[in-house]
Amino acid sequence: MPASMPQPRSVALVGPYGSGKSTLFDALLAAADTPTKRPARPRTMTTALRIGHCSFLGDPWSLLDAPGSVEFAYEAQCAVAAADLVVVVCDPAPERAATVAALLKTLDDQDVPHILFINRIDGFTGRIRDTLGALQAYSRRPLVLRQVPIRDGEAVTGYVDVASERAYRYRPGQASELMQMPASVGEREKEALSGLLEILADHDDALLEKILEDVTPTPAEIFAQLQKDQAAGRIVEVLFGAAERQEGVRRLWKALRHDVPAPDVTAARHGIGTEGAPLAQVFKSQYASQGGKLSLARVWRGPLRDGTSFGAVRIGGIFRTVGGEPAKVAQAASGDLVALARLEGVATAAVLGEADAGADLPFPTPPAPVHALAIATEDRKDDVRLSGALQRLIEEDPSLSIEHQPDTGETLLAGQGEMHLGAAIERLAAVFNVRIVSRRPRVPFRETIRRAVQQHARLKRQTGGHGQFADVKIEIEPLARGEGFVFRDKIVGGAIPRQYIPAVAEAAEAALKSGPFGHVVVDIAVTLVDGTFHSVDSSDMAFKQATRMAMTEGLAKADPVLLEPIDHVSVTVPSEYTPNAQRLLSGRRGRILGYNETPGWPGWDTVEALVPQAELNDFIIELRSQTMGLGTYVRQFDHLAEAHGPLAERVVREATAAH
Numbered sequence: 170m171p172a173s174m175p176q177p178r179s180v181a182l183v184g185p186y187g188s189g190k191s192t193l194f195d196a197l198l199a200a201a202d203t204p205t206k207r208p209a210r211p212r213t214m215t216t217a218l219r220i221g222h223c224s225f226l227g228d229p230w231s232l233l234d235a236p237g238s239v240e241f242a243y244e245a246q247c248a249v250a251a252a253d254l255v256v257v258v259c260d261p262a263p264e265r266a267a268t269v270a271a272l273l274k275t276l277d278d279q280d281v282p283h284i285l286f287i288n289r290i291d292g293f294t295g296r297i298r299d300t301l302g303a304l305q306a307y308s309r310r311p312l313v314l315r316q317v318p319i320r321d322g323e324a325v326t327g328y329v330d331v332a333s334e335r336a337y338r339y340r341p342g343q344a345s346e347l348m349q350m351p352a353s354v355g356e357r358e359k360e361a362l363s364g365l366l367e368i369l370a371d372h373d374d375a376l377l378e379k380i381l382e383d384v385t386p387t388p389a390e391i392f393a394q395l396q397k398d399q400a401a402g403r404i405v406e407v408l409f410g411a412a413e414r415q416e417g418v419r420r421l422w423k424a425l426r427h428d429v430p431a432p433d434v435t436a437a438r439h440g441i442g443t444e445g446a447p448l449a450q451v452f453k454s455q456y457a458s459q460g461g462k463l464s465l466a467r468v469w470r471g472p473l474r475d476g477t478s479f480g481a482v483r484i485g486g487i488f489r490t491v492g493g494e495p496a497k498v499a500q501a502a503s504g505d506l507v508a509l510a511r512l513e514g515v516a517t518a519a520v521l522g523e524a525d526a527g528a529d530l531p532f533p534t535p536p537a538p539v540h541a542l543a544i545a546t547e548d549r550k551d552d553v554r555l556s557g558a559l560q561r562l563i564e565e566d567p568s569l570s571i572e573h574q575p576d577t578g579e580t581l582l583a584g585q586g587e588m589h590l591g592a593a594i595e596r597l598a599a600v601f602n603v604r605i606v607s608r609r610p611r612v613p614f615r616e617t618i619r620r621a622v623q624q625h626a627r628l629k630r631q632t633g634g635h636g637q638f639a640d641v642k643i644e645i646e647p648l649a650r651g652e653g654f655v656f657r658d659k660i661v662g663g664a665i666p667r668q669y670i671p672a673v674a675e676a677a678e679a680a681l682k683s684g685p686f687g688h689v690v691v692d693i694a695v696t697l698v699d700g701t702f703h704s705v706d707s708s709d710m711a712f713k714q715a716t717r718m719a720m721t722e723g724l725a726k727a728d729p730v731l732l733e734p735i736d737h738v739s740v741t742v743p744s745e746y747t748p749n750a751q752r753l754l755s756g757r758r759g760r761i762l763g764y765n766e767t768p769g770w771p772g773w774d775t776v777e778a779l780v781p782q783a784e785l786n787d788f789i790i791e792l793r794s795q796t797m798g799l800g801t802y803v804r805q806f807d808h809l810a811e812a813h814g815p816l817a818e819r820v821v822r823e824a825t826a827a828h
Contacts, residue, residue, distance in 0.1 A: 176433070176503065177504045178228070178425075178430075178504055179232070179252045179432075180232055180253065180425060180429060181235055182194050182232065182235060183255055183256070183257055183272055184257055187237065188288055189288040189289060190235070190237055192413050193412035194221065194232060197421070200225070200422055201224060201230070201422070203222075203223035204492065205492060215236045216238075216592040217236065217592075219233070220234075220508070221491075222489040222496075223491070225422050225426065228426060231506035233248040233251065233252060233506065235249075238586075239585070240585040241585070241589060242536070243536060244453075245272070249281055252281075253282070253430050253431075253434075254425070254429040255282070256421070256425075257269055257276070257285050258288050259285060259286070260287075261287050261288070261297070262293070266300070266306065267799060268797060268798065269285075270799065273304075274770060277308065279531075280402050282429075282430060283402075284407070284424065285408070286417075287408070287410075288410065290411055291325055291416060292411075294323045297314070306772070307772075311368045311404050312405050313405065314331065316330060316331060316407075316408055316420070317357050318354075329350060330420075332362075332388055332392055333388045334350070336349065336350040336351065336354070341415060345416070345417075345419065345420065365391070366380055366386065366391070368404060369394045372403055373394050392427065408424060433504075436470065436503070441469050441470060441524070442470075446523065447470055447471055447472065448521070448525075449467060449470075449521045450469060450518070450520050450521070451515055451521070452465055452517065454515075454517050456565060456600055458600045458601075461511065462511070463488070464508065466507060467506055468501045469530075470522075471502045472500045473487070473501045474487075474500040475499055485509075485510040487501050487507050488508040489505075495508065516564060517565075517567060535570075536801075537803050538569075538583030538584055539788075539802060540585065540590060540790070541582065541583040541590075542581070542582050542583075543579040543607065543610040543611070544580055544606070548604070559571050559597075562597060566584075566593070568584060569584045569590075569593055574611075574613060576613040576688070579611060590607075610786065612783045613689075614812065614820060615688055615689050615691045615734075616685065616689065616690045616724075616729055617692045617693065617732055618645065618728055618730065620646075620647070622723050622726045623645075625642045626640075626719035626722065627639070627640045628711050628714050628715040631706075636705075638702065638703035638707050638711055639700070640700045640701040641665070641715045641716055642697075643695055643697055643716070644694075644698055645694070650809060652692050653691065654678055654692075654694075654695075656694070656697075657696040659696055659697060660699070664702075669708075669709060670697065671709075672709040672713050673716045674695075676713035676714075676716035676720070677720055680716070681693070684729060685724055686820060690724060690729075691809070695720070730811055731811070731821060733782065733783055733812040733816075733817075734806055734809060735781055736780055736785060737806075738785070739776070739802060739803050740754065740776040740778070741770075741775050742774060742800040749795040749800075750776045750800060751764070753788070754776065757780055758780065759784070762778055779807055783816060788802070
């Protein structure tokens with residue numbers, strides 16, 4: 170790209186559900202004279218990344234709109250990995266500041282430059298300084314207020330730009346209008362400017378010297394230091410507006426023009442130089458019902474031309490999205506976010522080209538699933554296509570996973586919550602034309618026995634010619650939890666020929682697949698103590714059948730007991746919600762093991778507990794409802810325990826009725 174041409178830059182919009190982030194995305198594009206086409210149906214929650222391209226005052230831009238729901242947080246993390254700067258959209262209410270805590274921690278941990286945009290300022294009657302203080306509690310970097318609100322009564326009608334000390338009046342849908350600064354905001358503006366300069370002076374000795382000499386820096390000096398500190402990630406600028414009324418949107422655009430790092434600066438942050446062959450990274454894969462696969466990619470080093478090959482993979486088209494419609498282009502420059510066609514076999518996070526030695530191109534690790542559904546096709550004829558559809562679905566969204574549960578025979582679709590799985594099921598039908606039904610997964614219960622028994626079984630059949638004969642006497646006894654299955658042979662004197670004993674062992678173990686209650690039997694020992702045979706009519710098949718008869722009768726007499734899986738659960742919540750988490754765990758038959766401050770996350774706690782797996786299927790739904798959507802958990806199998814109470818009684822009753 171010629172030096173005179175501006176480099177394309179990229180911004181990801183992230184924020185909690187309901188913050189108005191998608192409205193801001195549309196407003197930014199509209200302010201750049203590239204409005205998106207409105208959907209025919211009413212606006213619904215964003216569940217997948219949206220990309221838009223535009224030009225503002227001659228500069229090319231890529232915008233990403235990431236889903237706000239915590240259930241789609243992985244999509245937001247992918248957007249963060251691709252962008253030059255992130256705009257965190259949040260609510261003005263101080264009590265809602267915690268909803269961006271996880272986002273701010275991620276951005277701080279990864280040293281990603283970001284700006285805060287406080288949305289819906291038009292309806293806010295509180296003090297912006299209270300909002301700033303609440304947000305600062307969740308950011309390791311100093312938050313710098315760039316604007317002071319101007320009010321008419323309780324309504325916010327404009328703002329003062331702190332750096333330039335100019336006042337502007339909002340005009341819905343238009344650029345703000347320069348106005349005389351009201352006397353009522355003069356003191357607050359001076360206070361905000363003093364706070365701004367104090368923070369900037371921490372990183373600039375010349376600025377500090379001026380302040381110490383009581384000399385006010387010029388706006389140009391302030392803007393230069395703001396740009397330097399923002400691009401370096403030393404500060405976080407805070408602006409506000411009302412996206413739905415397009416108020417403050419152009420002011421945000423101007424901040425982005427000045428403060429978003431150039432693509433080569435972002436590339437250098439990842440150890441990527443400007444010289445060398447094209448280099449790109451896929452940050453999202455998408456399938457269309459008719460158009461095939463598209464791979465959204467960040468061009469770390471360009472130009473990337475249509476038809477370029479990377480080994481056996483050849484780019485079959487490069488697209489930008491203008492006004493909601495794809496537009497094919499011949500090439501993409503460094504910093505571009507584009508859609509690449511026909512990259513079959515190229516997964517999300519894949520790097521196209523040879524990265525520089527020492528380059529750091531990390532990609533977010535998909536979170537562990539917290540909610541699952543058992544799925545099956547509506548029409549059995551779709552079973553063959555289901556496997557391929559699920560594979561593509563997980564390629565699009567690696568935070569989904571598929572697991573086959575051998576004990577229950579179910580296929581489980583697992584993800585981040587009800588909405589996440591619901592969106593996946595809708596996509597299976599809409600894009601891959603596979604309709605499925607879903608239900609709550611069965612719990613993989615186990616069985617064992619409490620006492621030892623001895624059981625005899627004889628098989629004797631005569632059907633003409635060779636008959637079937639086998640006689641076995643076995644002892645069945647319980648083992649300690651976790652010891653599995655043990656077979657012992659105590660035959661003496663040739664009561665049963667040696668060649669038949671492996672058949673007895675095999676049949677005894679096979680009988681454990683379904684005990685008296687219909688579940689897998691664990692932790693027992695079977696001892697073959699005696700038996701007889703017939704020289705003509707005995708066979709492996711006869712001894713297997715006799716052993717199965719003995720096992721079925723013996724297990725039913727051995728005081729069988731139902732076991733349920735117990736998981737070790739680690740719940741992470743803001744410390745003020747720790748009591749809520751403990752109550753939820755205790756209410757689900759959990760045994761609290763204790764809690765501690767979450768390492769590396771001041772103000773958050775991790776509660777440890779042992780919880781029956783049967784209680785965890787919808788646990789995430791209640792946990793989020795009790796913690797403003799902030800709580801999450803991980804779990805792993807810990808042990809099996811004897812099941813008691815109504816649950817055990819119901820399972821046993823249903824098993825008894827089935828027999």
